[in-house]
Amino acid sequence: SRRVSPELLPVRHICVSSSLWKKNLAAxxxxxxxxxxIDKQVEEFEIGKRHLAxxxxxxxxxxxxxxxxxxxxYLFPSGLFEKRARPVMKHPEEIFPKQTAIQWDAEGRPxxxxxxxxxxxxxxxxHDVYEKILAMERHQDKMRNKGLLTSETKQILLTGxxxxxxxEIEEYLVENISDHDYMRLIQLMEKLLSMPYCSxxxxxxLKFRKQLEVQSSKHEIPALQYDPQGVxxxxxxxxxxxxxxxxxxxxxxxxxxxxxxxxxxHYFPLLQDREQLMFPLHFVxxxxxxxxxxxxxxxxxxxxAGALRLAISRALLSFVSEGDVEKMRQAGLLTADPRIKxxxxxxxxxxxxxxxxxxx
Amino acid sequence: xxxxxxxxxxxxxxxxxxxxxxxxxxxxxxxxxxxxxxxxEPNPLSVFRTSEQYPTYHSERHxxxxxxxxxxxxxxxxxxxxPPRFQLQMKTFNEGCVMVRPPVLxxxxxxxxxxxxxxxxxxxxxxxxxxGKSMSLSHALHxxxxxxxxxxxxxxxxxxxxxxxxLLPSSSRPSRFDQPIQASQWLKNFKITNEGFLSKIKTxxxxxxxxxxxxxxxxxxxxLVDQGVNRMKSSSDVVGxxxxxxxxxxxxxxxxxxxxxLAVAVDGVNALWGKTSLKKxxxxxxxxxxxxxIHNLRKMMKNNWxxxxxxxxxxxxxxxxxxxxxxxxxxxxxxxxFDNMEPFVPVSVxxxxxxxxxSCYLYYLxxxxxxxxxxRSEEGKKELIFLSNKNPSILERLCAFL
Numbered sequence: 001s002r003r004v005s006p007e008l009l010p011v012r013h014i015c016v017s018s019s020l021w022k023k024n025l026a027a028x029x030x031x032x033x034x035x036x037x038i039d040k041q042v043e044e045f046e047i048g049k050r051h052l053a054x055x056x057x058x059x060x061x062x063x064x065x066x067x068x069x070x071x072x073x074y075l076f077p078s079g080l081f082e083k084r085a086r087p088v089m090k091h092p093e094e095i096f097p098k099q100t101a102i103q104w105d106a107e108g109r110p111x112x113x114x115x116x117x118x119x120x121x122x123x124x125x126x127h128d129v130y131e132k133i134l135a136m137e138r139h140q141d142k143m144r145n146k147g148l149l150t151s152e153t154k155q156i157l158l159t160g161x162x163x164x165x166x167x168e169i170e171e172y173l174v175e176n177i178s179d180h181d182y183m184r185l186i187q188l189m190e191k192l193l194s195m196p197y198c199s200x201x202x203x204x205x206l207k208f209r210k211q212l213e214v215q216s217s218k219h220e221i222p223a224l225q226y227d228p229q230g231v232x233x234x235x236x237x238x239x240x241x242x243x244x245x246x247x248x249x250x251x252x253x254x255x256x257x258x259x260x261x262x263x264x265x266h267y268f269p270l271l272q273d274r275e276q277l278m279f280p281l282h283f284v285x286x287x288x289x290x291x292x293x294x295x296x297x298x299x300x301x302x303x304x305a306g307a308l309r310l311a312i313s314r315a316l317l318s319f320v321s322e323g324d325v326e327k328m329r330q331a332g333l334l335t336a337d338p339r340i341k342x343x344x345x346x347x348x349x350x351x352x353x354x355x356x357x358x359x360x
Numbered sequence: 361x362x363x364x365x366x367x368x369x370x371x372x373x374x375x376x377x378x379x380x381x382x383x384x385x386x387x388x389x390x391x392x393x394x395x396x397x398x399x400x401e402p403n404p405l406s407v408f409r410t411s412e413q414y415p416t417y418h419s420e421r422h423x424x425x426x427x428x429x430x431x432x433x434x435x436x437x438x439x440x441x442x443p444p445r446f447q448l449q450m451k452t453f454n455e456g457c458v459m460v461r462p463p464v465l466x467x468x469x470x471x472x473x474x475x476x477x478x479x480x481x482x483x484x485x486x487x488x489x490x491x492g493k494s495m496s497l498s499h500a501l502h503x504x505x506x507x508x509x510x511x512x513x514x515x516x517x518x519x520x521x522x523x524x525x526x527l528l529p530s531s532s533r534p535s536r537f538d539q540p541i542q543a544s545q546w547l548k549n550f551k552i553t554n555e556g557f558l559s560k561i562k563t564x565x566x567x568x569x570x571x572x573x574x575x576x577x578x579x580x581x582x583x584l585v586d587q588g589v590n591r592m593k594s595s596s597d598v599v600g601x602x603x604x605x606x607x608x609x610x611x612x613x614x615x616x617x618x619x620x621x622l623a624v625a626v627d628g629v630n631a632l633w634g635k636t637s638l639k640k641x642x643x644x645x646x647x648x649x650x651x652x653x654i655h656n657l658r659k660m661m662k663n664n665w666x667x668x669x670x671x672x673x674x675x676x677x678x679x680x681x682x683x684x685x686x687x688x689x690x691x692x693x694x695x696x697x698f699d700n701m702e703p704f705v706p707v708s709v710x711x712x713x714x715x716x717x718x719s720c721y722l723y724y725l726x727x728x729x730x731x732x733x734x735x736r737s738e739e740g741k742k743e744l745i746f747l748s749n750k751n752p753s754i755l756e757r758l759c760a761f762l
Contacts, residue, residue: 255746265749266685271758278746287742 033096041092048089065090098174121173122181129188132204136195143197154199161209163189168210219325219334221317234318238311240337243299245307249315250291257292259308264292273305280313280333284320310336408719408726410460415468415503422460424715426723429456429502437505439549441515443494445756453727459716463709464496468503470705471669476621479663482701484629485673487709488687490753493673494627496709500671504623509668510557512606512624512660514546517631518678520653524638527646531570532597536652537640543595543653547588550602557620558582564608567601569594581605600656607660610667622668624660628675632658633697635680661700672701712750720752724759732762 049068053060056071068089076087088095103120104110114120114127143149164172166182177185189208192198198205222234233250257264257277268274281287292312296304313333317325328334342351349355410425412418418427434442434456442450450456467483474481485493505511514520520542530536551558561581568574569591575584581602588598610622626632632654638646648654661670674692676682686692693701712720721741724730734740748755 262685263749265751265754271747274747278743281746282739282743285739287739287746 033099035101038092038096041096045089045092052089098171100174119173119175119177119181121175122177122185125173126185126188129185129192132201133188133192133195136192136197136200139197139200140195151196153196156193156199156202156205158193158209161206161211164208164210169208219314219317219329221325222315224318232319234315236311236315236317238307238309238314238336240306240310241299241303241340243296243303243307245294245296245304245311247292247294247308247311247315249312249319250293251289251319252291253289254291255288257294259292259294259296268301268305270301273301276305276309277312279309280316280328283328283331283333284316284324286316286319306337309333408722409457414506415464415499416506418460418465418468420462420465423462423465424459424719426457426459426719429458431456433502433505435552436555437502437511437513437553438498439552440545441501441513441549442498445753446495449756453729457723458495458499458502459492459719460499461492461496461709461716463707464499467496467500467671467707471500471503474669476667479666480622480624480668480670482661482663482670482704483672483707484689484701484704485671485707485709486687486689486692488711488751489676489684490751491709491711492752493675493709495752496707497625497627497671497673501623501625504621504625504669504671505553507621509621509623510606510610511553512550512603512622513553514626514657516675516678517626517628517654517657518675518680520651521631521634521636521638521648522678522680527638527640528593530596530652531594533652535650536655537638537646537650538593538596538652540592540595543599544589544592547585547595547599547602551582551585551589558585561605561609561620563601563605567597569597575601596652599653603656603660607665610665620667622665623671624668625671626657626661627673628678629661629672629701630674630679630682630692630694630697632661633694633700634682637680658700712752712755717745717750717755720755729759730762735759735762 049063050060052068052071053063055075056067058067072087072089078086080086103112103115110116112120112124114123117123140149163186166177166179169182169185170176189205192201193205222236224232224234226232227250231250231252233248235246235248238245238247259267264274264277268277277292278287281290294308294311296308298304299307310333313328316328317334320328325334344350347355408425410418410422410427412422412427413430415427434450442456446456463485467485470481470483485496487493501511501513520539524539524542526539526541528538528540530538559580559582562578563575563581563584564577566574566577567584569587573587573591573594575587584598584602584605588595588602591598606622610620632648634648636646636648636651638651640646649658661672663670674687674689676684676686676692679692682692689701689704689706690698721744725736730736730740732740735744744755744758748758
């Protein structure tokens, strides 16, 4: 039968990551994007990057990906909520999914010796790791023969990192693997780590570990300012649903709280709202110490209380030690609540409620 | 125990006769109560309690301390009088303890120094919601009672302008409306409070109720009150007559058996000049002026008599059509009310200060009201301060479920 070459087929370039659709990549058949096509895209991307830099009046040589993102957001402002639906200009390697090249030659003979296992990259990786284990054992024997066997060997630092997840391994190998396979791979890597002299393969192992970022370093601590009377105070904002709050936290000895010019007892007659205000101060243990003067607008009483709570926690960051900042983050005081009112859909009564179901 | 000895020491200084009758019984009752409460403490008197039962002797050194209301006095003086939440607390704790606070001490000092041959001074207790205006009024009233005054106490004037089931057209005047249930209820309570005076005061004129019933001149007040209690139809007019008699005879102006001082205490006085929620038969709103009881009360509020004092407290909680943020006299009384009540002595009541809060907290601890173990710690106390902002009523409601 006639094979139509891929370039003549109308190919729709769908920029979707393959892991979303769980397609069997290795058995997908002939690849959709040829290597020349991808190279051409890369070239076009580079030229486009230089044009963009010229348009924005910046130096094309030192134009990074962040600058590209910024410029595209400026030139094509989008109000879409889904970040992935907005216009994007990235390197073709990030956009086009990784596809396997043709794995057999013109006569139909596969290139790789493990092709007939079905998961050639996975098994070849297992083979590589086992090779390394054997090499390490031989190295150990050699050292023992020479008499240089030391029990204290350099250990690889593994804190602050984790093994790659199954999805990430799949992306690396461009193959689908099962849970069992993934477990076996991790067990083998652990065995490699347990041997002495594993520091020789440090670079290889770290390829499969991902660094975890320390979350608390991301928070911006508002600056401590000084009153003419010498009282320290800090200013912070907070938001919840549609309510916006802005407060000034003063380090005087009393515990007065004024919101929109009224006492908090009058503004929040409900106990629950006052408990929300109390939470950050009580958690840090500085209940009677601060004076709060705040203004809040929008939404309802509960959202306003939540917004004030977030603002107070943020303002407290400048009065509190590093360990307490981490504790507050873990308590959830510093996270902005992302929940908003869900959109009403057509054909339904509300966001989730459906019309009465009639059988006929 | 010490309390009994103290009260017997106070005996010689007391001049009124009928208090002697009460002291014996109240002393014994107090002993019984004291036995229960003091089993845990080695000190008979804790920091926040005072043994001084008579408000006459309360002074600045007693501020922040609780004094116990003698149960006999409670039964006589406040058959309907105390705020409902306080009544619940009394039932739970088996005793009625009131805190001595500066506004009341101020009020009592004015009462002591006032000249009773001149027209009565009007005192208005005002303040934020839940700061203790009704309780302060009750405390001052207890002082008047222990001094032997005649008490006219309307516990809540708002009850007379709303939720009345029966509204009858007045028997005496065509444009007025009667409230028989409220009037007869009040007369019953008046009888309980002022039993001693009922036989002494005589009527000055004849009152005709119906074709067959009338009260002659010179009859004791008790007969008038019974007339109102038995015959519901004319009870509102009886109330008016009683108030008129008291006004005429308060300073000892007419011939009567000895002068007595009259204390008129109205809680929620802003109801007299506000709006009502009652409707006439043709579905138009009733004005307060058209209600007999309110009309007579307004006459009492004027200072055209002598020999007594008018103690009032404002109240937003029961008021109709007033915003919650209003607490000043000008806001709650309205123009008409303010003009009528002027000139008056304003007394402001505010939230607890540090010492008073401490004392309230210790009182609840002593009565085992704060069950949660965290409530007894220092941190728990700070939480309570924050959540209630030292407002008495909010603190009470908060501790109710702790």
